[in-house]
Amino acid sequence: MVSIDVWNAAVDFPIFDAKSRSLKKAVLGRAGGKIGTDSRVPVIEALHDINMSLREGDRVALVGHNGAGKSTLLRLLSGIYEPTRGSSRVVGKVAPVFDLGVGMDPEISGYENIIIRGLFLGMSRKEMEKRIDDIAEFTELGDYLAMPLRTYSTGMRVRLALGVVTSIDPEILILDEGIGAVDAEFLEKARDRLNDLVKRSGMLVFASHSDEFLVELCSTAIWMDKGGIREEGSLREVLTHYKGYDPFNNLSEETLARIGESRATIGSEEGS
Numbered sequence: 001m002v003s004i005d006v007w008n009a010a011v012d013f014p015i016f017d018a019k020s021r022s023l024k025k026a027v028l029g030r031a032g033g034k035i036g037t038d039s040r041v042p043v044i045e046a047l048h049d050i051n052m053s054l055r056e057g058d059r060v061a062l063v064g065h066n067g068a069g070k071s072t073l074l075r076l077l078s079g080i081y082e083p084t085r086g087s088s089r090v091v092g093k094v095a096p097v098f099d100l101g102v103g104m105d106p107e108i109s110g111y112e113n114i115i116i117r118g119l120f121l122g123m124s125r126k127e128m129e130k131r132i133d134d135i136a137e138f139t140e141l142g143d144y145l146a147m148p149l150r151t152y153s154t155g156m157r158v159r160l161a162l163g164v165v166t167s168i169d170p171e172i173l174i175l176d177e178g179i180g181a182v183d184a185e186f187l188e189k190a191r192d193r194l195n196d197l198v199k200r201s202g203m204l205v206f207a208s209h210s211d212e213f214l215v216e217l218c219s220t221a222i223w224m225d226k227g228g229i230r231e232e233g234s235l236r237e238v239l240t241h242y243k244g245y246d247p248f249n250n251l252s253e254e255t256l257a258r259i260g261e262s263r264a265t266i267g268s269e270e271g272s
């Protein structure tokens, strides 16, 4: 069983290479973390007082404005950052997808990159070899897969990366925005694969600004604000408070059908 627990965690970034006054001037007033003033080295308090308890089957959306701390929290949950204060415990193997293309090597072929990227996401070489045909078919890259990645267009790279990411069997899937930046037409094709990927994962934590994606993949949400958790609850409730309107009312008929809702049920829940 996978689980994530975080107790009173904080993550600070000390800025050693900046003059305190000019850094404060540059960053204060913008959206984002708090700048500490009580030390000689300026410190950005990216996260503070974080308490969370996630269990098998949870599908959590992370929402919040730029600089609210979503990516930092995802990195904390992935074990990339240690909490500066407090503690965290993650049970299960994390597949972190922060940047679709990370870990890809331009000098080696598409085929080789499929294996390497899979290893990076916690799969074995054998497991990836079994998936190669399926990934090749999905990407429609044909003979290009034998060519070095540097000969690919940006869109082709994204297809390859998305093909690999959606082929893995993650225990804990941590997704950051990147997916939303994919070309809409290809994303449509990847939609079912993404849904299947999430169904196979023991747990999902997904930071995104896209309502359509969040409602399809997540059931609960955490609203991050200035490095803290402002609200957590059902996806619809939290999104409604965060956005100031109920985003379920703006969903297309297709999206509603996909998530098993209809305009009538959505309407009847309004204000509940």
Ligand SMILES: Nc1ncnc2c1ncn2[C@@H]1O[C@H](COP(=O)(O)OP(=O)(O)OP(=O)(O)O)[C@@H](O)[C@H]1O
Residues within 6 Å of the ligand: 013, 031, 032, 033, 034, 044, 045, 046, 064, 065, 066, 067, 068, 069, 070, 071, 072, 073, 224
């Ligand atoms: N490596 C770092 N060094 C210094 N400060 C950082 C670092 N990473 C993040 N921060 C700061 O921490 C705060 C939270 O940033 P984070 O990237 O977690 O926000 P976010 O909610 O993911 O934003 P966005 O929606 O724009 O991606 C911001 O104030 C940011 O400037």
